[in-house]
Every structure is written in C-alpha cells, then in structure tokens.
Amino acid sequence: MNVKKSVTTRIARYLITVIIFAGIMTTFALGIMVSNRSDAEQINVSGSLRYQSYRILHNLRNYPDLLYQDLREYRKSLHSLSLSQIDTQILVPKELKSAYHDLIASWGKMEKIALERDMNAYDANLADYVSQVDRFVFALQRFAERKLIITSVVIVVSMLLIIALVASITAFVKKQVAAPLQQLTRASVQVQMRNFQHVPLDVNRSDELGNLAQAFTQMSSELSKIYSNLEERIAEKTQKLTQTNRTLSMLYHCSQALSGMDTNSEHLRGVMKNVMLTEHLRALELVLIADDTHILLGEPSENFNWQSVDVGDDNNRIGELRWQTGLPCPDPRTLENIGQMLGRSLYFSQTQRQQQQLLLMEERSIIARELHDSLAQVLSYLQIQLTLLKHNLNKDAPDAKSKSLAIIRDFEQALTGGYTQLRELLATFRLTVQEANLKLALEQVIDSLRNQTSIRMRVTCSLPSHVFNAQQLVHALQIVREAVLNAIKHSKANLIEVIAHTNEDGEQEIIIRDDGVGIPSLDEPEGHYGLRIMEERSRQLNAQLTIKNRPTGGTEVCIVL
Structure with missing residues (x-):
C-alpha cells in the first residue's frame, strides 16, 4: 500500500493543516489583542496631558510654588511606559510615531516658557499645543480601531477558511471513507443473509479500504464455496443420520x-x-x-x-x-x-423354556416329597390300622370289641390329622406372589392368616425387593407362612412379629417371633413335618434356619440369607 495514497494519512494531514492554520490565526489574533491591552491606557494618559497643561497655567498664576512639581508630573505622564511603547510596538504607523515625537518636542518649548514664568507666552501657545495633543489622541484612537478591524477581519477570514477546510475534509471523508464503508456494510449484511453475490466493491483502490474490499470479496467468495460444500455435506449427513x-x-x-x-x-x-x-x-x-x-x-x-x-x-x-x-x-x-x-x-x-421345565420338575419333586412325608405316611398308617382292625374283628376274644373301637379312634384321629395336613399343603401350594415388592408380599401372606386367630400380627420390612428372585421369594414366603401357622397353633401368644431387615453384622435376615409359651423341643411329633419342610426350603434359599426360645418368652425363627 502506498503511504501517499493512504486514507488515514491524508485525513491526518488535512487535520494537521487545519490545526496549524488555526494556531497561526489564533496566535496572530492573540498578538493583536495583547497589543490592544495598552491602547486604553495610552488614550487615557494622552488625554490627561490636556488637563495637566491647563493646570500648569492655573498654578502658574495662583500657585507658582507648585510649578516644578507640575512639570515633573507632566513629564512623567508624557514619557510614561504606555506612551513609550509606541516606538516598540508592531504595526504602529510612522505618522503616530512622528506625532508622538513632535508632541515631545512641542512640550519642550512649552516647558521652557513655563520655567521662564512667562504666563502670557504660555497662554498664547497653549491652544496650539492642546490641538496637537488632540490630534495625537485621535491618532491613537484610529490606530486602536484599525487594530480591532484587522483582528476582526483575521478572525472572520480564519473561520471561513477553517469552515472551508472542514467542509473539504468532510466531503473527502464522505466520498473516500463513508461511501466505501457503507458499501462494505451492505455487502456484509448480504453475506450475513447468505447472499454471497453482494454489491460490487471498489477493489482497484490502493488504500486501506481497497485492501479491505479485496479481502472481503475474497472472503465472501471462499465462504460461498465453503457454504456450498457444507450444504452438500449437511444434506449427506442428514440423509445418513435419518437412515x-x-x-x-x-x-x-x-x-x-x-x-x-x-x-x-x-x-x-x-x-x-x-x-x-x-x-x-x-x-x-x-x-x-x-x-x-x-x-x-x-x-x-x-x-x-x-x-x-x-x-x-x-x-x-x-x-x-x-x-x-x-x-x-x-x-x-x-x-x-x-x-x-x-x-x-x-x-x-x-x-x-428349559428353566420353566426344570422349575416344574423341581416343584413336582417338592410336592411329591411333601406328600410322601405327610399324606403317604398317614395313609400307610391308616392301612396298617385297617389291617389290624380286620384282624381284630376276626377274633372272638372278649376284648376284641374294645380293641376295635380303640383302633377306630386312632383311625379317626389319623384321618383327621391327614385331612388337616392336606388342607395345609393345599394352602401352601396355592400360595401366589402378586407383588414383586417384598413388604407387600409379606403383608399379603399375613393378611391371609388373620381370620384364623385373634392374635395380633405385625410386619416390619426394610429389605429391598431385589433380595429374592421369583422362585426364592415363594420359598421365603412359605417358610414365613409355616412359622406363623405354628405360632398360631401352639404359641398361645398375644403378638406375632415378622421382621425383614439387615442385622448388626450386615447380614440380611427374616425373623418370625412371638411372645407365647415357647417351643418345648425341636423334635417334631409323629405325623408332623412342618419343621422339616422349613429346613428343606431354607436349603433351597441357601440360607441358615435357626429356631430357638426367646429369653423373654416365646419362640424365634430366624432365616439368615
């Protein structure tokens, strides 16, 4: 980029020119105004010379002793600093300087007459001298007015020139800066609206704006290519993403x-x-x-x-x-x-399907085993008793009838026990789990037993439901049901509690306890298999079953998982 054609350099030069010109004009005007500072004093002092010349005439007649004092004061006023500057001031016309020197010379003659105390001669020359003083004062006034006129003209001309320079700079900025920037702004708005065929920019200029126009045009062209490529890639990616x-x-x-x-x-x-x-x-x-x-x-x-x-x-x-x-x-x-x-x-x-088949076979095996351990033994006992009854009825012994009645009573008792066991087994095998929630499942089991007793029963569960799978949950609920049934039948308790929680050792356990008379022995009577079934189901759960009497009374069944 050529420095001579730089827009910023040219604008800076124009502004510096305006500043220099304004400084010169201001300095000139200030100089004239400084010189005008003593004009009023000069006019005042020169005007007082008339009064002092008449006062000397008055004192010469009436107070001759004050003559020398008056002459000293007059000479002091005539040669005062303000009047003496007439010879050194700039732009002072020669006529004013000549008038001042003539006035000094005329006063020398008047002072000589006054020292000779010739009042008539002094009075005769006084009118001419005062006229000369008036002319000097008038010359000072015209000089002061001329300086004010010159100052005003300089200021007006300076203002006009400054206005002209500012107008020319404004026109230059508008043409060389504002218009290209406006075009560049319109082009940027069009590019922002994705219209890369923007208004043409002046790329032939050799200044900063020309370089900017070239860079912007090149950028928009590259953006157009990139945007077209991106649209194709976006369309492709969109299709792939849709698929x-x-x-x-x-x-x-x-x-x-x-x-x-x-x-x-x-x-x-x-x-x-x-x-x-x-x-x-x-x-x-x-x-x-x-x-x-x-x-x-x-x-x-x-x-x-x-x-x-x-x-x-x-x-x-x-x-x-x-x-x-x-x-x-x-x-x-x-x-x-x-x-x-x-x-x-x-x-x-x-x-x-294989698992379901295995579960079905396992459940059938459990049913067969429990039927064998309960009803099968009862039926076998009944068969033996029936054989004894037949054998005893064939005897003619006197006590045959009483023995037959005793066998019948045993037969009835065993039949009643078998029927009871059958009902319990049916209730056990009909147990279903309607809720995956462990607490709700426990409450359903307990609710199904409330109509069999007046003992209060309470469930407390803090174990999560995912502790058991579906098969394990059925085994756990059957153990709880069997333990609660035993407590209802034998404990004579006032309260039965079912607690599922995590103990102090971090083990998960289920506790069934009552406040009744306690269990006399862990050996089941003949024909009862509840405890054995509970142990079998605990093994299915891979759990440890413990049955013991509580120190405070009652029985506690604990299943530690």
Whole structure:
C-alpha cells in the first residue's frame, strides 16, 4: 500500500493543516489583542496631558510654588511606559510615531516658557499645543480601531477558511471513507443473509479500504464455496443420520419385540418384515437349525449375491440370517446386530423354556416329597390300622370289641390329622406372589392368616425387593407362612412379629417371633413335618434356619440369607 495514497494519512494531514492554520490565526489574533491591552491606557494618559497643561497655567498664576512639581508630573505622564511603547510596538504607523515625537518636542518649548514664568507666552501657545495633543489622541484612537478591524477581519477570514477546510475534509471523508464503508456494510449484511453475490466493491483502490474490499470479496467468495460444500455435506449427513435414526428405531423396536414376546414363527416374521422395510432389502431369509424353521421374505434374484451372518455365537450356533441388498445398501453391522439379537432372543427363549421345565420338575419333586412325608405316611398308617382292625374283628376274644373301637379312634384321629395336613399343603401350594415388592408380599401372606386367630400380627420390612428372585421369594414366603401357622397353633401368644431387615453384622435376615409359651423341643411329633419342610426350603434359599426360645418368652425363627 502506498503511504501517499493512504486514507488515514491524508485525513491526518488535512487535520494537521487545519490545526496549524488555526494556531497561526489564533496566535496572530492573540498578538493583536495583547497589543490592544495598552491602547486604553495610552488614550487615557494622552488625554490627561490636556488637563495637566491647563493646570500648569492655573498654578502658574495662583500657585507658582507648585510649578516644578507640575512639570515633573507632566513629564512623567508624557514619557510614561504606555506612551513609550509606541516606538516598540508592531504595526504602529510612522505618522503616530512622528506625532508622538513632535508632541515631545512641542512640550519642550512649552516647558521652557513655563520655567521662564512667562504666563502670557504660555497662554498664547497653549491652544496650539492642546490641538496637537488632540490630534495625537485621535491618532491613537484610529490606530486602536484599525487594530480591532484587522483582528476582526483575521478572525472572520480564519473561520471561513477553517469552515472551508472542514467542509473539504468532510466531503473527502464522505466520498473516500463513508461511501466505501457503507458499501462494505451492505455487502456484509448480504453475506450475513447468505447472499454471497453482494454489491460490487471498489477493489482497484490502493488504500486501506481497497485492501479491505479485496479481502472481503475474497472472503465472501471462499465462504460461498465453503457454504456450498457444507450444504452438500449437511444434506449427506442428514440423509445418513435419518437412515441411522430409522435403523436405531428399528433396532430398538426389534429389541423390544424380541424381549417381550415368545419367539414363534409369526413373531419372527413380523420382526424380519420390519428389518426388511427399514434397510431396503430385496430378500431376507432366516434358517433355524434346531426346529427346521425357514422364513423367507421378499423375492430373491439370481443377479444379486446372498450375504449372511450366523444367528447365535461360535459355541452355540442356532441358525443363519441371509439377505440380498437393495438401494441404498444397508450397513452390514446392522444385520450383524439383528443376527445377534435374534440369537440372544432364541437362546433366551430356549433357556427359559428349559428353566420353566426344570422349575416344574423341581416343584413336582417338592410336592411329591411333601406328600410322601405327610399324606403317604398317614395313609400307610391308616392301612396298617385297617389291617389290624380286620384282624381284630376276626377274633372272638372278649376284648376284641374294645380293641376295635380303640383302633377306630386312632383311625379317626389319623384321618383327621391327614385331612388337616392336606388342607395345609393345599394352602401352601396355592400360595401366589402378586407383588414383586417384598413388604407387600409379606403383608399379603399375613393378611391371609388373620381370620384364623385373634392374635395380633405385625410386619416390619426394610429389605429391598431385589433380595429374592421369583422362585426364592415363594420359598421365603412359605417358610414365613409355616412359622406363623405354628405360632398360631401352639404359641398361645398375644403378638406375632415378622421382621425383614439387615442385622448388626450386615447380614440380611427374616425373623418370625412371638411372645407365647415357647417351643418345648425341636423334635417334631409323629405325623408332623412342618419343621422339616422349613429346613428343606431354607436349603433351597441357601440360607441358615435357626429356631430357638426367646429369653423373654416365646419362640424365634430366624432365616439368615
């Protein structure tokens, strides 16, 4: 950039010129005004010379002793500092200087006459001398007025010149600075509105604004290219994100569908149809090895190759998922995820069915064992008693009738006990868990027993519900029910408490306690199997069962998990 053509340099030069010119004019005006400071004193002093000359004439007649004093005062006024500056002041005309020197010379003659005390001669020359003083005073006045006129003219001319310079600078700034900046502002607004074909800028200038216009034009051109590229990339990314969003939504719905229902053929067909529509597949085929399931969607073409992934993992290959791609081509990872989801769902469904079968078999084993330990033994006892009764009825002994009646009484007692045990077993096996919440489940169990007794019963639970799974929760509730039933039958208590909490050792435990008479022995009577069933279920829970008498009275059943 040429410094001579720099806008800021030119404006700075113009402003410096205005300042220098204003300074010169101000200095000149101030000089004239300083010189005018003594004009009034000069006129005043020169005007007083007339009075003093008449006073000398008066004192010469009446007070001749004051003559020398008057002459000294007159000479002092005539040669005062203000009048003496006439010879040294700038712009003082020669006529004023000559008039001042003539006045001094004329006074020398008048002073000589006064010293000779010639009053008539002094009086005769006084009028001419006073006229000369008047002319001198008038010359001083005209000189002062001339300086004021010159000062006014200088100030007016200076103001006009300054105004002209400022106007020219303003016009220059408006043309060379404001107009280009206005164009640049309009261009920036257009670029801000994404209109990169902005108003043309003057890029041929060799000053700062020209360089700025060149840089702005180049920047807008590059921005136009970048913006066009970004629009294409954004459109591409938007399309990819839309497809990704559809894929993620499809994966989510497939995951929900595969985890919430039984994986039968119709269910799998619905999931595959969703995958096929979302990923724009020509054909999709699922082949399962275990049950020879074959599901084919779409119309395969020999012109396209099949792609496939295994359903399941390396250790447990369940089947194969095959597909033919369309446009746009799907991400292979999506189909791999679908294959993994199908494998997990099918494996989970198969495992769940096996688990249900195992649970059913285990529950049947428990039912068979408890029936064997209770009703089977009762029925065996009844069979023995029946045999004894038949054998005794065939005897003709005198005491046969009394023995038969005793056997019948035992038979009735055993039958009543068996019926009671059957009802308890039915109530136990009909126990269901309607709530996943442990506290609510405990309260439901206790509420089902309140109608069998007048004993107060209370439940306190601070254990989280995830302590047990569904199977373990059933075992825990059956142990609690059996312990509460025993307390209702045998404790003669006023209060039965069920407490589920974390003890001081950090162990989770369930306590069933009463304030009754306590348990006399842990050996069950013949034909009673409640404690044995509780121990069996505790082992199923991997818990420790403890039954003991409380120091304050009553029985405490504690299950430490």
